[in-house]
Amino acid sequence: MTRVHIPSPLYSYTGGATQVEASGSTLEEIVDTLEARFPGLRFRIVDEQGRIREHIRFFVDSDLAPQLACAVEPGQEVHILCALSGG
């Protein structure tokens, strides 16, 4: 299982949980696991063409992961973050 850190705009989906556990060997699989548990979450952070949304960032440990195809090794942590943007 991978620990996933959730940003505050998604707390309404996770019931306020700031960290959740999800299974998967890629970000894609982990996001699908999250979607199954928290319906609606995926489309808020990934568009219908499978692209990470413009103002969302995924990190695997401390490395920026630009695509959902990025691998996640056992023991690594995933951070879903909101980019500095907006107003």
Add this chain to the structure above:
Amino acid sequence: MRPRQRARASRRTQKPVVLVGTRKGAFFLTGDAARRTWKLTGPHFLGHIVHHAVLDPRDGRTMLLAVRTGHLGPTVFGSQDWGRTWQEASQPPAFAPGGSLAVQHVFWLTPGHAEQPGVWFAGTSPQGLFRSDDAGKTWEGVRGFNTHPRRNTWAGGDGTPDGPTLHSILIDPRDPRHMYFGMSSGGVFETRDGGKDWRPLNQGILADFLPDKYPEFGQDPHCIAMHPLHPDRLYHQNHCGIYRLDRPGEKWERIGENMPRAIGDIGFPIVLHPRDPDTLWVFPMDGSTVWPRTSPGGKPAVYRTRDGGRSWQRQARGLPQQQAWFTVKRQAFAADAGEPVGLYFGTTSGEVWTSADGGQRWARLAAHLPEIYSITTGVRG
């Protein structure tokens, strides 16, 4: 109680509501039956961008919000209990996978035909048309437009500053298969077969930002309206003027030429009288030089015509008389069904203004709200 008495009693207990969509959430204004006192409630979805908040006139209960945030993707929320609880669409509007298009935001919501309860339509940015058959819980693309062989050609060109949009989805009350919509940019389009095929309907509409000033498509309609009792009468506030079209005619007439020269006929919203097809209102803005998009001269005013656009009257009593630089976005001006008709507009500076006498006198209903994106009206039983 006799039917007429019952109708009168029902009108006394019905409360007018104004749904306000803003850049930072949704608010509701609920009035008394006489429209004298109003109560502001909200925010709902504080911090979320609400492009459109619409009450279903068919059941007077279903309310949909087109929502996104600065970070998160677009979705639709619905409520059946005046915002006490909300349900998110399990399948929000989204283009088909395998292409390049992705919905950036849901911009427009239209309840479907009176004989098709539960049907809603949504317009998005970039330009897409979507349909729900279950009151907004799930949405499917209208393939007849979204995958039309000419869709990319029609929708090409520049978009508006917040992205190109599909808006003003209009359904002929005589025939649900007959619909119109507008694209900014792209122009006005029509279907007569329930959305299987579409065609441009832009004859006579200026596009001063293109080399061909009167093209088949590519214009920038800001807001289109069809009269509910006389659906062959269309009006249209465009990037390049105010227009009228009487079907089955094909060529729009620029009725904005009759506006005062110093004011011009540029603006975003257009509002029709619910019963009189010759009466409508616009809110002009400064579209000169660099397009300041403010009230002309800092003196906001509504303009009304009662003869289908042959003449226009300024209606500014009660509005700020100087140094007021707000304007009104395309979804942010609406009429109610009252007698006399009530008007409501929301400003870019977060104020809601109303007139209970068809625009002759204006009063401020609310202030200090976030930038207002939409104003719609309804009745709470």
